[in-house]
Amino acid sequence: MLNKNQNSIIRLANAKKSFDNKVIINDLTLDIYDGEFVTILGPSGCGKTTVLRVLAGLETLDSGDIYLDDKCITQVPAEKRNTNTVFQGYALFPHMTVFENIAFGLRMQKIPEPEIKQRVNEMLAIVKLTDFKDRQPAQLSGGQQQRVAIARAVVNQPKVLLLDESLSALDYKLRKEMQNELKMLQRKLNITFIFVTHDQEEALTMSDRIIVMNNGSVEQIGTPREIYETPTNLFVAKFIGEINIFPAVIDSHIDEDKYLANVHGCQYTISTDLTLEKNQSVNILLRPEDLRIKELDDKATSVQITGHIIERNYKGMTLDSVIRLDSGERVQISEFFDEDDPDFDHSLGQKVAVSWVESWEVILTNE
Amino acid sequence: MNNSSMFKRFSIGILLVWLSVFVLLPNLMIIVTSFLTRDDANLISLTFTLDNYVRLFDPLYFKVLTHSVYMASIATFICLIIGYPFAYTISQLPKKIRPILLFLIIVPFWTNSLIRTYGIKVLLAKKGLLNALLLNLHIIDEPLRMMYTEFAVIFALVYILLPFMILPLYSSIEKIDKSLIEAAKDLGASKFTTFLKVELPLTLPGIIAGMLLVFLPAMGMFYIADLVGGAKNLLIGNTIKTQFLNIRDWPFGSAASITLTVFMAGLLFFYYKVGKSIKNRGNNA
Numbered sequence: 305m306l307n308k309n310q311n312s313i314i315r316l317a318n319a320k321k322s323f324d325n326k327v328i329i330n331d332l333t334l335d336i337y338d339g340e341f342v343t344i345l346g347p348s349g350c351g352k353t354t355v356l357r358v359l360a361g362l363e364t365l366d367s368g369d370i371y372l373d374d375k376c377i378t379q380v381p382a383e384k385r386n387t388n389t390v391f392q393g394y395a396l397f398p399h400m401t402v403f404e405n406i407a408f409g410l411r412m413q414k415i416p417e418p419e420i421k422q423r424v425n426e427m428l429a430i431v432k433l434t435d436f437k438d439r440q441p442a443q444l445s446g447g448q449q450q451r452v453a454i455a456r457a458v459v460n461q462p463k464v465l466l467l468d469e470s471l472s473a474l475d476y477k478l479r480k481e482m483q484n485e486l487k488m489l490q491r492k493l494n495i496t497f498i499f500v501t502h503d504q505e506e507a508l509t510m511s512d513r514i515i516v517m518n519n520g521s522v523e524q525i526g527t528p529r530e531i532y533e534t535p536t537n538l539f540v541a542k543f544i545g546e547i548n549i550f551p552a553v554i555d556s557h558i559d560e561d562k563y564l565a566n567v568h569g570c571q572y573t574i575s576t577d578l579t580l581e582k583n584q585s586v587n588i589l590l591r592p593e594d595l596r597i598k599e600l601d602d603k604a605t606s607v608q609i610t611g612h613i614i615e616r617n618y619k620g621m622t623l624d625s626v627i628r629l630d631s632g633e634r635v636q637i638s639e640f641f642d643e644d645d646p647d648f649d650h651s652l653g654q655k656v657a658v659s660w661v662e663s664w665e666v667i668l669t670n671e
Numbered sequence: 672m673n674n675s676s677m678f679k680r681f682s683i684g685i686l687l688v689w690l691s692v693f694v695l696l697p698n699l700m701i702i703v704t705s706f707l708t709r710d711d712a713n714l715i716s717l718t719f720t721l722d723n724y725v726r727l728f729d730p731l732y733f734k735v736l737t738h739s740v741y742m743a744s745i746a747t748f749i750c751l752i753i754g755y756p757f758a759y760t761i762s763q764l765p766k767k768i769r770p771i772l773l774f775l776i777i778v779p780f781w782t783n784s785l786i787r788t789y790g791i792k793v794l795l796a797k798k799g800l801l802n803a804l805l806l807n808l809h810i811i812d813e814p815l816r817m818m819y820t821e822f823a824v825i826f827a828l829v830y831i832l833l834p835f836m837i838l839p840l841y842s843s844i845e846k847i848d849k850s851l852i853e854a855a856k857d858l859g860a861s862k863f864t865t866f867l868k869v870e871l872p873l874t875l876p877g878i879i880a881g882m883l884l885v886f887l888p889a890m891g892m893f894y895i896a897d898l899v900g901g902a903k904n905l906l907i908g909n910t911i912k913t914q915f916l917n918i919r920d921w922p923f924g925s926a927a928s929i930t931l932t933v934f935m936a937g938l939l940f941f942y943y944k945v946g947k948s949i950k951n952r953g954n955n956a
Contacts, residue, residue, distance in 0.1 A: 361857075
């Protein structure tokens with residue numbers, strides 16, 4: 305989906321914003337391309353919602369610029385920007401019907417009434433709310449209100465649709481449904497979606513690209529796969545999914561991108577694009593599903609790290625175990641069930657050796 | 672029976688006795704009196720009549736009624752015009768300052784309103800402060816006659832009753848979800864349009880509450896008309912007071928009083944209906 309040659313529809317350049325001397329956005333520069341579904345992901349208080357509000361024009365920047373379609377809109381007020389927002393609590397007008405809510409933006413643009421009627425009705429059909437058009441928002445379910453909020457924003461055909469934690473208030477099943485509907489809607493309308501969430505699973509499922517933010521700065525920008533498989537720093541690695549971090553020291557350079565590393569006294573071969581020195585400390589990052597364990601006799605010795613299983617949880621598709629290494633650290637591992645082995649299981653206290661599929665590891669230096 | 676239900680019965684009992692003795696009984700007495708006949712020697716004679724209500728339509732009293740409604744309406748309208756921007760401004764100020772300002776609005780209540788009405792006399796008199804100010808600024812050449820006019824009554828009513836307009840308005844303006852205003856802005860509405868299409872309709876219950884809280888007492892504030900209005904600018908309250916204290920026609924005074932009460936009850940019922948329909952639109956089918 306990602307195409308770097310695409311036109312940047314939104315560009316933030318050196319954006320800075322503080323409230324009461326607390327830095328919320330710290331020198332942020334980023335490009336968002338036409339037609340993509342971008343998610344801004346981060347823990348609460350990382351500044352992601354503020355970025356969205358700045359783009360909408362609901363907050364002003366202390367310094368820096370915003371470009372929409374190569375035009376500087378830093379000083380353009382919200383009501384004159386070609387962006388629309390789906391608010392976190394939906395912010396539907398309680399005294400208006402569904403139809404009036406959706407027609408609000410078009411009426412502000414002074415579009416002739418017959419055209420408004422036609423466009424609102426089309427929109428109602430897309431979000432499957434035609435039968436509810438004369439209801440008041442309070443008479444709708446959460447999911448329906450959500451769809452009205454989306455329809456009310458999208459009917460104005462904005463260049464960019466901004467969604468602020470828009471699915472957080474829905475229950476799990478409805479959220480899954482709305483995720484799919486949103487993605488379908490985005491493909492159909494071909495509008496750029498900028499979606500803010502703290503839910504990493506949601507971000508991975510829906511986005512063409514994810515922008516991971518922390519403390520007002522971008523930690524990493526990339527496709528969901530890049531973010532998950534090759535995090536560029538420990539924050540991203542820890543924030544997205546489960547991860548095991550093994551501290552290691554480089555013993556020697558084998559060849560090209562291969563090194564010999566010492567992890568808790570055991571030697572492993574690691575591969576990385578980084579240039580590493582002998583005796584340098586690094587972190588070896590491994591997802592629970594990338595680890596492998598082998599059951600050992602209590603007295604057996606191993607060239608690999610050993611530990612004991614202290615917890616096992618049946619998860620349906622996987623068997624998730626926690627292993628306490630002999631060094632005291634805890635490691636999470638998730639194994640897929642083996643169709644050929646119906647008795648596949650571990651007992652608590654079982655001694656195991658830990659390894660991983662070579663070259664699936666990610667190496668990060670100590671920052 | 673446990674203690675808590677004993678206490679419940681006890682407190683409800685006290686309340687019932689209180690309301691019966693001090694609200695229900697006097698009102699019943701007034702209702703009964705309004706159907707009786709005046710008697711010079713004993714105040715009331717026990718002869719049934721509807722004459723007291725018929726007399727209310729006497730052009731003389733009817734004029735007092737309409738003039739009274741007219742003055743109270745103007746005062747209510749002015750309170751709304753002043754009170755809305757006032758309440759709106761307070762709601763926009765930082766959260767720390769708001770309680771202080773609301774407190775300042777309530778402070779005048781600590782002084783008896785009769786004394787404050789005397790204060791207005793000082794302000795509006797021929798040699799009063801307002802005339803002195805206007806003369807010194809050379810806006811007028813000779814002092815204006817402001818006392819004992821319709822203007823003086825309306826001025827005093829607005830002054831005394833303005834807080835009753837500001838407080839309900841403030842509470843309804845302050846309750847509006849800020850994200851609704853942002854949503855309107857995001858959808859292309861100017862500040863003025865946002866006010867007209869979003870804020871004003873959502874504060875309608877506050878507007879109606881404020882108007883009733885000003886209009887209803889305004890009709891009965893006889894001492895204001897007495898002190899600053901002169902003979903021509905009477906309120907219904909004055910008629911009632913005169914019948915009881917000066918002319919000593921208790922049955923007619925009672926009839927006027929009951930009529931006023933029914934009129935006010937009608938307005939309150941209207942408010943209840945409007946409030947309910949607004950709520951209904953917000954809640955269910």
